[in-house]
Amino acid sequence: MDLDAYVAEHEGEWRRLEQLLGRRRLTGQESDELIALYQRAATHLSAVQSRAPDPALVGRLSRLVARARSAVTGSTAPSLVTFARFFTVGFPVAVYRAWPWWCGVATAFSAVAFGMIAWFGTHPALARQLAPDSVLKQLVEHEFADYYSENPSQDFAAQVWTNNALIAALCLFSGVLIFPVLIVLFENAVNVGEIGGVMVAYGRTDVFFGLITPHGLLELTAVFVAAGAGLRIGWSWIAPGRGRTRSQALAETSRAAVLIALGLVVVLAISGVIEAFVTPSGLPTWARISIGVAAFAGFLAYVVVLGGRAARAGETGDLAVGEREDLAPTV
Template sequence: MDLDAYVAEHRAEWLRLEHLLSRRRLTGSESDELIALYQRAATHLSAVQSRAPDPALVGRLSRLVARARSTVTGTSAPSWLTFARFFTVGFPVAVYRAWPWWCGVATAFSAVSFGLIFWFGTQPELASQLAPQSAIKQYVEQDFADYYSENPAQDFAAQVWTNNAMIAALCLFSGILIFPVLYVLVANAITIGEVGGLMVAYGKADIFFGLITPHGLLELTAVFVAAGAGLRIGWSWIAPGPGRTRAQAVAEAARAAVLIALGLVVVLAISGVIEAFVTPSGLPTAARITIGVTAFAGFLAYVFVLGRRAARAGETGDLALAERGDLAPAV
């Protein structure tokens, strides 16, 4: 390659590209010209690098192509701004838009759990059939309360967070099949109902509710949100709605579920800290419950204030149009 001849042939194009890049506003035809010149400059850079890699010319063209690429593709928002937007818009609006699902899950779960608590609690002879009398006595008088303090608080917090995160993840990502989510919910509702019924039947209702309420309100709400979002994915396959294919409906619900999953990592971490440090603490029961109720109410306020505001502004919690990929026309 005759480098001098190559520069002489294309120098005018590079200068024109530099001129367009220096302007703050372009007309439609000038924008098209800029894109075309950017593509040519990128080709020129590749040719120079492979045939006559002059350092000065490669450096000049590299800077020119980088500036043009930034102008054509746009710049990304700073990471801190993306992070802040996720927690002020993306996560709360995704949870808010799914509220009929997770509120429905919470209602059904509570009905089963409290129904079993009442059933076993008012029939001690039925509760005694769940396990030998000695084992039940050991559990209600010592093991239930000891569970929250038998391990170091930081280790217990990590264990609780991991367990709850796995349950939430199972509810979210098996939602397309629906039945695994229902199985997890029913199994946990029965467990809470049986344990609570035993504690009530043997006169330990104050210990049961005093220990489970501080962390349970926020923890179970996070599980309800995960289950609701998961079931929403499954239902979008069954009934995608007008104007959407099943694949489009599932993709939209799944993208929202991923946002919810990321946000629930923080919510479950908070509930894990409460369970490890507040539930077994020496604080009065009223104080521990107040902390739990405050965290629960704060989460609901966060979702329904920020989420509703974002929804009214037209936010959906979904990716931007340019990030969703292209869709083939469908009837």
């Protein structure tokens, strides 16, 4: 493509579109003209990006097309309706549709973690090879339980939320590469398995599960959902499916993953509050575990009921058609 010739040929149309966008009121004829010029500008942008991606021209046309799209489709301000729709439709259906992925992740993670717990728990001599006996006794008798109460609850909740949010974000946004997600999951499964195995080997099974269960059920589920959504992004690039290009499949699954990321912010905040205020509390073990199980069951019911209903209604967790990218017609 001769970029200078292309710009010279279409410069008049772009300037005319800018003029129309600068007006407060348009006649019916001018509105029709704006729509036609917007469609042409979107086609021009696609052509430039694919044939001669000059950064300055791409930036100019991208801004012009974005302004025109807003003028044509109208802009919507965030509202309570939008907020409610996100939590009753967008987030639950995105999680629901990704369930084979995060359930698969949960199964693999649990197999590794519980396998190591059982192995070390039934082979105390092997568990003692992980570290000196004095270090392990310090962990079993003090450090594991003290971890949940050594800092003020509100500070600990913020710390836990930040740490878990980083892990979830890493799983989500490195999912296109697949292997980083698998590494993060394996490292965390091994960590849980080793600590749990040591606690079991030293006869503190009740302490381990009594402290990790209240918050761990919801917290780990959130990480599993993030990892599953991330792996789904990576797989969409490998196997986009019939009727979709790789870029289209990647865009669709990535947009759904963004909804999941936003929703998990709240889920991880809830698990952080439980870990900071319930796990180290003086409540009986059965009461603390009951709170954790209730939060976990509530999340699953929320996803299955609302997400399932939205999926049956045809919702996908993707943006509305008018809010997606523009695609140039192809032959």
